Amino acid sequence: MLKKRIIPCLDIKHGRTVKGVNFEDIQDAGDPIELAQRYVQEGADELVFLDITATIEKRKTLSELVTHIASEINIPFTVGGGINSLEDAKNIINAGADKISINSSAILNPELITEIANEFGNQCVVLAIDTKFVDDKWMVFRSGGKIATGLNAIDWAKKGVLLGAGEILLTSMNNDGTKAGFALDITKQISENVSVPVIASGGAGTMQHFSDVFNETKATGALAASVFHYGQIPIPTFKQFLNEQNISVRL
Numbered sequence: 001m002l003k004k005r006i007i008p009c010l011d012i013k014h015g016r017t018v019k020g021v022n023f024e025d026i027q028d029a030g031d032p033i034e035l036a037q038r039y040v041q042e043g044a045d046e047l048v049f050l051d052i053t054a055t056i057e058k059r060k061t062l063s064e065l066v067t068h069i070a071s072e073i074n075i076p077f078t079v080g081g082g083i084n085s086l087e088d089a090k091n092i093i094n095a096g097a098d099k100i101s102i103n104s105s106a107i108l109n110p111e112l113i114t115e116i117a118n119e120f121g122n123q124c125v126v127l128a129i130d131t132k133f134v135d136d137k138w139m140v141f142r143s144g145g146k147i148a149t150g151l152n153a154i155d156w157a158k159k160g161v162l163l164g165a166g167e168i169l170l171t172s173m174n175n176d177g178t179k180a181g182f183a184l185d186i187t188k189q190i191s192e193n194v195s196v197p198v199i200a201s202g203g204a205g206t207m208q209h210f211s212d213v214f215n216e217t218k219a220t221g222a223l224a225a226s227v228f229h230y231g232q233i234p235i236p237t238f239k240q241f242l243n244e245q246n247i248s249v250r251l
Contacts, residue, residue, distance in 0.1 A: 003248045004214050005045040005170035005221035007199060008228040008234060010035060012051045012081070014090040014219065015065060016084025017229065029229040036069045039228070042235040045250055048169070048223060050128075052103065053144070061093040066171060070096020078126055078169075086115045093120060101169060103128040104142040107149055107156075109164055117164030122196075129153055131186060132173040138186045145173050157190045168194060172202035177226065179205025191218035199223050207233060207241045214247050 010017050010032045017029040029035075032049070034182045039047055049069060051062055066079050077094050080101025089100045100120070106113050106127055117125045130145050131138045131153040157168050170190055173184030179250040182200045190199040197220040200213045204224035213219050227233040 001248050002197075002220055004219075005199070006210070006239065006249065007041075007046045007048055007221050007223040008035070008039045008044050008235075009050065009201070009223045009225045011068075011225060012049060012062065012065065013053050015062060029226065032065065033068055033072060035229060037072050039207070039235070040073045040075055042251070043239060044075060044228075044235055045207050046076040046221070047130055048078045048101065049080070049097075051079075052108060053081075061203060063091055066092060066095040066097060068081070071089040080128055082128070084109075084110070086119060089116045089119070094115075097126050099125040099126050101128045103130065106160065106165075107142050107151065110159070113160060113163040113165050117166070122164050124165035125165045125188075126167045126169050126199075127157070127160040127169065128169040128171070129133070129157060129160075129184075129190075130171050130173055133183075133186075141173060153186060154193055161194045161196050165196065165198050168198045169201060170198055170219075171223075175203030176201075178203055179227070181205065181209040182222070184213060184216050187213060187219050188217040192221075203213050204233075207238050208240070211242060211245050214242070215245075241248065 017032045022108045025159055076098045078099040078101050079097035083089055083102055084105045130141045132141055138153040140149045140153050140156050142149050175183045187200045199221035200219040202224040204227055210222050213222050242249045
């Protein structure tokens, strides 16, 4: 059985780690390099770096910061934000990322998924999906959750995998930052409808929330930010908790 992955997320704005609620009210959460170093020491399985304003500000990802973080860690490192071409992806891989996360750029140019997968392998392509429950359907949003796309989240996930995505990073905008738990229904539906690993994101507030998403869906990873950044859930204690619940994790 695949061990479940615990993944802290560094949302980056102007070189600092930040955190919001429902993609709004962004607050400072610390120095990304210090946080990255801490997560390696605590036993995080992977690290995700998302330059959350790169797309909106129409600029490239902060590659110097990526290089600095990559030099400080020895766990898989996924980077996203402002990656709009194969050339951008190459630059980020060369800066030290193991995987590329694409969101808005994949919606606007789905062939980009295939281009990056052909160059680096499917395992390097993470399709990030920001989804919101609208009119009884889970719909996809882009540009930091600001623009509705009209895409159904399940359909888009399936298409993304067909195009070459090797992983789905699924964030519920309704749950993001609320600490009320993951969106189990859409996570369950997508993880049962695609053949690649799914990372659940948005809403983690307690250790039990992670247990619920692993027990009630086929998600292989769970991502969180503020509960880890502010030390509300220490990763070593948390992994022991999951282990005691017979959820397979790397201790």
